[in-house]
Amino acid sequence: MDENRKTPLFDLHVALGGKIVGFAGYDLPVQYMGVLPEHLHTRTKAGLFDVSHMGQCVVTGPSFEAVAQALESLIPVDIAGLADGRQRYGFLTNDAGGIRDDLMLARRGDSVFMVVNAACKAADIAHIRAHLPDGVTLTEVTDRALLALQGPLAEDALATLNSAARTMRFMDVVDMELAGVTCWVSRSGYTGEDGYEISVPDALAEPLARALLDLPDVAPIGLGARDSLRLEAGLCLYGHDIDDTTTPVAAGLTWAIQKVRRPGGARAGGYPGADIIGAELADAPAMARVGLLPDGRAPMREGVQIFACADAQTPIGRITSGGFGPTVQRPVAMALIDRGFAAPGTALCAELRGKRLPVTVAAMPFIPANFKR
Amino acid sequence: MLKFTEEHEWLRVEDDLVVVGITEHAATQLGDIVFVELPDEGTVVVKDDEAVVIESVKAASDILAPLSGEIVEVNTTLNDNPGLVNDDPIGDGWFFKMAVEDMSQLDEYLDEADYKKLIG
Incomplete structure (x- = not known):
């Protein structure tokens, strides 16, 4: 048996009394004080989640247009239209119109930063690389942890470390100094609450997490509450609610396919399963x-x-x-x-x-x- | 008399009936209990039949009948307040009372000292 991988926050989880379980090949806390109180804490105050098991990738090329064009050949969403510093939800499709994985796409200058599911990341990276044209490359980010700070008091909490947190809107992406290092911060999450997702260099992950947990309204939250929070928020869990046999139309995710990528749009189709998904957009499955x-x-x-x-x-x-x-x-x-x-x-x-x-x-x-x- | 199974149930003899619940150790392990499905009163069970389903926020768990006999009373307060199993597992959080013909079935189970050794 291969041993599970550990995130940069593993020692902190243990020190905080987290109950560690194997999840998607990683040792992660399923709970600290209990799923119920952690869930309620996140809905009323602010919860800190370690989501470092998720895959982080950067796609670069000669221009943003080239990067967007390459990714649009695999992902049926409007990537070329993403303004700098904005993020969008999307998915990789297969030839049958099924969902290979769902992901977040953020434009950072001329590159696209992607966050993909842990269980899919190796397959996603191989799939994307196999389809990128010369000059466009995908680099897996292996030296950064990913934290999520979620809840109605998340803004107040993050603003104590950097007041720029207050000026962000939902789905904004910025570089932000936190705990003395530049972090990639998006205003997004997987709980239905306001909040942030923070990509931080491995070595600074624990100091940043401790700085946030030192705040009176921030508590550590495990995978158990992450699941109950996203379920109440109606958000899909890949491998359960959606998988490679579910099309985006069956999954109710058509809102993520902008007009420009639908039949009749300026950049319609051109991704795996486009004929099937295009037909389903007109005639629901x-x-x-x-x-x-x-x-x-x-x-x-x-x-x-x-x-x-x-x-x-x-x-x-x-x-x-x-x-x-x-x-x-x-x-x-x-x-x-x-x-x-x-x-x-x-x-x-x-x-x-x-x-x-x-x-x-x-x-x-x-x-x-x-x-x- | 209080007896314990290795599956973390407790059994207490009370007025010729055996009251059954789960231990504090089990309740803690399960986490916050949000639903308890109790058997119908009058159900005749054989030892190791599925008797109760407990749902915590994490997962569903089956509780097996520790003895053969008839379920004569169930703790209906758990329908509205399943959290009693966490709050008072050996008291108000009991599941059911059984009429048992052969009380010697209890002999195979652990006493409190041995159960405490089991859970360390």
């Missing part, structure tokens, strides 16, 4: 990702089958992720179901431990998003 609220108190997790009614024989879909939502104080779930049943308010049944229990299709997010637009 059979399946749709939806939010589900179990009517009762029992949490429903990945794999639970969904039926149109209590005595239906054939399932119409399944839960792709679910659990208890600490902020909404009830179970919440996402499911991939037959589009004919996807309207919010539709009453369905879920089969849990042999019993058919009522669930209702619900709009997402389950909590109002709290971004600083």
Whole structure:
């Protein structure tokens, strides 16, 4: 067995009492004080997450236009139109229109900084490199940690280290001096809350984390609460809610495909699976990702089958992720179901431990998003 | 008399019935409990049948019947307040009471001192 890798904050996690688990090949804390209090702390104050396991890459070339053009041949979003210092959500697609991985893209001058999922990063990097034209190169950033500071008090917390934090808007990306070193900071996250993601050189990761944790409203948050927070926020988890068999249209991610990349747009298509995704944009596919609220108190997790009614024989879909939502104080779930049943308010049944229990299709997010637009 | 299973359940004999719950150690390990699915009163179980499902914020866990017998009463207060299992696992956080014909089934389980050794 290969040993799991450790992030630059591993010793700090242990010192803070984090319960360490293996995740995507890394040893990371699943919790410190407990998933429930950590979740609530992030929604009401500010939580600090170590997301250094995620892949960080920089794509460079002779010009931003060349870099954008190369990446647009793999990613169906408007990259050429990204203003300097702005970030956007996107995904790599395959020839069947499925999602190879979802990612964040930030324009930093003439280069594009990408953050990809830990479990996909090796495959992503190989895939992208194999398709880049001469002169455009992808470099994996292996000497920087990635921290996320999330919650309604994240701005106040980061502003104590650098007041420039206050001037950023949602999805802005800047270079910012923090703990005496230049960090790459974006105003974004994976919790549904306002907050920042901070790429910091390995050696300064712990001093920066300690400086933030020394603030009274900042607490360390583990992977457990990261999952319950993103679930309440209606955000997809790759490998669960979306994967290489889910198209962006089925996944409800068409908002991320700007007009310019859709059929009829100036830079339509030209990425893997463009014909399939283009056709689905006009004529929606059979399946749709939806939010589900179990009517009762029992949490429903990945794999639970969904039926149109209590005595239906054939399932119409399944839960792709679910659990208890600490902020909404009830179970919440996402499911991939037959589009004919996807309207919010539709009453369905879920089969849990042999019993058919009522669930209702619900709009997402389950909590109002709290971004600083 | 309080007995313990290696699966971190406790059993207490009370008025000819056996009350069953999970230990503080188990409750701590599971984390915040958000849902407890109890068996129906009157269910006849065989030892090691699945009796209770506990959902914490992290995962679902099965609790097996530690004895063969009949479930005669369940702790319905857990339906509205599953957190009692964390707050008072050996008291108000009990799961069910069983009528057991053969009380000698209890003999195989650990006493408190041996259970404490088990969890170190």
